[in-house]
Amino acid sequence: MKAINILISAVVLILSNTTIFAAGDAGAGASAYSMCGACHGLKGEGNRVMNAPKLAGQDDWYIISSLKKFKNGTRGKGDPVAAAMIPMATMLDDKKMEDIAAYIATF
Ligand code: HEC
Numbered sequence: 001m002k003a004i005n006i007l008i009s010a011v012v013l014i015l016s017n018t019t020i021f022a023a024g025d026a027g028a029g030a031s032a033y034s035m036c037g038a039c040h041g042l043k044g045e046g047n048r049v050m051n052a053p054k055l056a057g058q059d060d061w062y063i064i065s066s067l068k069k070f071k072n073g074t075r076g077k078g079d080p081v082a083a084a085m086i087p088m089a090t091m092l093d094d095k096k097m098e099d100i101a102a103y104i105a106t107f
Contacts (some may be wrong), residue, residue, distance in 0.1 A: 024060070024095075029103030032096050036088065044107045051081045056107035063101040067092060 039052035046054030055063065069075035070089035076082040
């Protein structure tokens, strides 16, 4: 019984830790987002002409995971349209990605 309690505590701890992720600062994200708005729209509404999808309403964790993939080269390479995102994501560190995702969540 004791072992089960320890196991349950461990699982709860792991689950609660994962929610700490994406605790960005929306205020800081607002200024970092200014360069994104040129393609994605000031309110993340997307812009078909720029091939830039809507970001408003998207999950913060997905925004962050997409930015990481563009930065580490697992997304966008060899695709002339998507490659536009590589230099954008490369400019951002993890904290900025979280801040931007928090700002997008306010749209
Ligand atoms: C030069 C235009 C341009 C700029 C500036 C730009 N993006 Fe993008 N973004 C794109 C394009 C084009 C795509 C579509 C990529 C694809 O087809 O996979 C995209 C895709 C994305 C995606 C993936 C969306 C999804 O649903 O999978 C995210 C997230 C994103 N951009 C965030 C940003 C952020 C944050 C910034 C500012 C730091 C930014 N973008 C700046 C053009 C741009």
